[in-house]
Amino acid sequence: MRSPTQRNLDFSTIEALLSKAFAVDVRSAAELSGGGFAAVWRAGLADGREVVVKVGPPPGAGLLRYERGLIAAEAAYFRIVRAGAPGVPVPEVLHLGDDWIVTTLLPGESLTGRPEGAGPADDAAVREQLGAAIAGLHRITGPHFGYTGDRPAGADWPAAYGAIIAALLADAADWAVPLPPGIGALATRHHAALATATRPALLHFDLWDGNVLAAGDRLTGLVDGERFLWGDPLLDLVSPALFRRIEDEPEHPFLRGYTAATGLVLDDTARIRLALCRVHLYVLMLAEGPSRGIPVGGDRHDRLTGLLAAELRDLK
The missing domain is CATH 3.90.1200.10 (Aminoglycoside phosphotransferase (APH), C-terminal lobe)
Incomplete structure (x- = not known):
């Protein structure tokens, strides 16, 4: 079951976001499963990079009070960890947009x-x-x-x-x-x-x-x-x-x-x-x-x- 907080995205949407952020073609993209809040996609760029795109809930979605601004909060968390505990493997934030984020894809x-x-x-x-x-x-x-x-x-x-x-x-x-x-x-x-x-x-x-x-x-x-x-x-x-x-x-x-x-x-x-x-x-x-x-x-x-x-x- 798909959560009402997860946007329905497609390849063209992911391509438009990544092209705007990196000015590079998108070779492939597919949605990742497992989460229940945001929409999360894996994408391959023409320059060889593999990235993860996370997009926050659609406008008007019902959220809990503490869930305001969670995409920006995630970017802050990864940056804090990478600066304060560099031995802990968390993604690198490559781009933070308006309620969407692009990070590196981790192995495993x-x-x-x-x-x-x-x-x-x-x-x-x-x-x-x-x-x-x-x-x-x-x-x-x-x-x-x-x-x-x-x-x-x-x-x-x-x-x-x-x-x-x-x-x-x-x-x-x-x-x-x-x-x-x-x-x-x-x-x-x-x-x-x-x-x-x-x-x-x-x-x-x-x-x-x-x-x-x-x-x-x-x-x-x-x-x-x-x-x-x-x-x-x-x-x-x-x-x-x-x-x-x-x-x-x-x-x-x-x-x-x-x-x-x-x-x-x-x-x-x-x-x-x-x-x-x-x-x-x-x-x-x-x-x-x-x-x-x-x-x-x-x-x-x-x-x-x-x-x-x-x-x-x-x-x-």
């Missing part, structure tokens, strides 16, 4: 689309490298907590977390998405735990397997950085173990790589912070469903609601 395949022959040992090695890479990104400190621009942010992490959750609750109300009670009080109730995140670290926040590229047992790319924000580093430990609790999997390869690089100790306060991070992600995923054409009340909604309710229950 996503962990969701690995070819036959890439076994569990290879995947584990890549995930461990990813953990170490994300630890490196977390050493980059931002100017504030939360999102950039006029999106939810705060002077500290409790304030930013509260603003982010409040915006998502407003989004859910706009789309008539039912949520369990008590979510809006979490930032106040768990202020002390949230406040232990004292430095706004650079966060990717979308580290599911589709955004991690690999070749064999080697990490070759980290893509889709448009949802980046500054905040609690533990937020980036949620999506690598999507729908699970990574703190209950001490041998998870991502956690192993991250812990080796940071010395992270998952004490009781860290576990509270991780639970709050999962609440953030689950509320976001529930709120975004209708904007992606996913009806309320389906299997996805029910599963996420169950996971969210379990986190809220345990946080009590």
Whole structure:
């Protein structure tokens, strides 16, 4: 199913964009699958370069409050990473247009689309490298907590977390998405735990397997950085173990790589912070469903609601 936020493009549209940006002929172009927000195409230029073109949602598409300006945010993320952690493989921004971006094409395949022959040992090695890479990104400190621009942010992490959750609750109300009670009080109730995140670290926040590229047992790319924000580093430990609790999997390869690089100790306060991070992600995923054409009340909604309710229950 195609999301309403994804534009329907064709070869001639991609050709026109790239010709305007680089004054070079386009040899080939094909849409890439896997994402659910923007339209993403791979293109071959006549000068031999292979590039990726990402185009933001069409005018009038329904978006969540934090999703304003995500294409420009992605360009900012890649530039920050390349400047501050040059060993982490992210694309180079070649051109930023009006809600569209062109980047270099990185080698490898996503962990969701690995070819036959890439076994569990290879995947584990890549995930461990990813953990170490994300630890490196977390050493980059931002100017504030939360999102950039006029999106939810705060002077500290409790304030930013509260603003982010409040915006998502407003989004859910706009789309008539039912949520369990008590979510809006979490930032106040768990202020002390949230406040232990004292430095706004650079966060990717979308580290599911589709955004991690690999070749064999080697990490070759980290893509889709448009949802980046500054905040609690533990937020980036949620999506690598999507729908699970990574703190209950001490041998998870991502956690192993991250812990080796940071010395992270998952004490009781860290576990509270991780639970709050999962609440953030689950509320976001529930709120975004209708904007992606996913009806309320389906299997996805029910599963996420169950996971969210379990986190809220345990946080009590």
